[in-house]
Amino acid sequence: MSLFKGAGVALITPFNKDKSVNYDELGRIIDRQIEGKTDALIVCGTTGEPATMTEEEKLSVIEFAVKRTAGRIPVIAGTGANSTAAVIDFSKKVQKLGVDGFLIVTPFYNKATQGGLYEHYKTIAQSVELPIIIYNVPSRTGCNIQPQTAVKLAHDCKNIVGIKEASGNISQVAKLASLAEGTLDIYSGNDDQIIPILSLGGVGVISVLSNVVPQETHDMVTEYLNGNHRKALDIQLKYLDLINLLFCEVNPIPVKAAMNYMGFNVGGLRLPLTEIERQNGEKLKQELIKMSII
Template sequence: MAIFKGAGVALVTPYNEDESINYEALGELVEEQIKGHTDAIIVCGTTGEPATMTEEERTSCMEFVVKKVAGRIPVIAGTGCNCTRNAIALSKKAEEIGVDGLLVVTPYYNKATQEGLYEHYKAIAASTKLPIIMYNVPSRTGCNIMPQTAARLGKECENIVGIKEASGNISQVAELASLTKGYLDIYSGNDDEVIPILSLGGIGVISVLSNVAPQQTHDMVMEYLEGDREKALQLQLSFLPLIHALFCEVNPIPVKAALNMLGKNAGVVRLPLTNLSKKNRPQLENALKECKLL
């Protein structure tokens, strides 16, 4: 059974001006997502800036979100790391905390071979009973899970149940869907490819857009899955200018700026990221207004 169908939000981690975690704002964001019918919350995914968090901060965020959500929707924790042992340790900790599933990004920088990726994920899967969604985002990790490797892992590891596909290669997604024939759930990892991936048998998206438009992102997926493909397509197309604006600089810089524009108090980003440049603010503001969010 899928961990979720629909739109899961890759939630930002709000910071205070001193870069400490703003738990009050985090709680407000969680409640707003649930009110907007988000289908799952992903905590400490890439959008949550885990690369600049301490292990204590990551586990604290997981604990807070699990308690705040209180079983209303699934909570999925990002536990990926480029050290397999560290990824295993964090995955075990997430299981103790009580999350519903794990999102595990490919090991970045190491540039593992396909056999290395297989062994990496196999070792993590063996360390936990939680269902795992692999996360393939070569543009950020320098590492691509090929369809054959993903299919092999989904077939051999009972608790590897899905993949977040952000390769940007629709042909690769089609090959993956053909190889797995439904036994590996496919989620779009790019907000501008939700409908194309759903058309290949995907069951949802893990979304940056959902931070600012949870209801609309949920509707985009569910309208498609429930048969109104024309309405889903129109939602996809109408939000393209905002989706592009949310990636005018590296994620999560623009989405945090957008939340701040909407009065949501997402705060700053941590170095080596920097806050949104003045030259890109008009594009983001105009896109929010076009979508009637601002």
């Protein structure tokens, strides 16, 4: 069962000056995403800064997103942690809020073995009812789930339905697609690899770029899935420089800067993340001007 096909936005969390959550702006951003044909909202993923949010804040943001979306598109909540018990406890609370599924990152810092990763996800899957997308991003977690492990989980756990692949290793994604044979939905976790991963049988992207240009990111994936490969590739290449600038510093520093340049009141970041370096901010602003985004 696919949670979604197309472009899901890895949603930012806007803050007020005092770094509390700005719910007015969050609502505005969600409405813009839906108007821009975004195919799913991914809330409290990496881009939403959950690492510096309390559990109460995360539950509040997720609940707000569910209510604001009102069933128009799926809402997928990030519930990952490096403790299996903590993931289960939090996911059960989130499940009651009406989300459509979970995005669960591989446990960070612990550096679990492949056997440990299998048991981690299997135990979680057996404890919750909703569909799960595994999130593989070894550059952040120090942990890489191998294709064989991911596919075994999909075969053994009916509610493990997808994987967000942000390893950056196209050869690994190809191996994953070969082994999965359609049993596991593959989503690009890197905006500069959307078309390459779609070409290997991927069904979409969980995108930072979508915060800035939701319609165009949706169109890129939709055109590819509809067989218009050249048109989709043209969109990928058109936004490649912007994508690179959105990752010139650790995510979500640049994308929050971009949204502020665009006139949204998303505020700053919570420590230890800091504001974008002046020279990088200027390059990003000039690219947004060049692309007629601001």
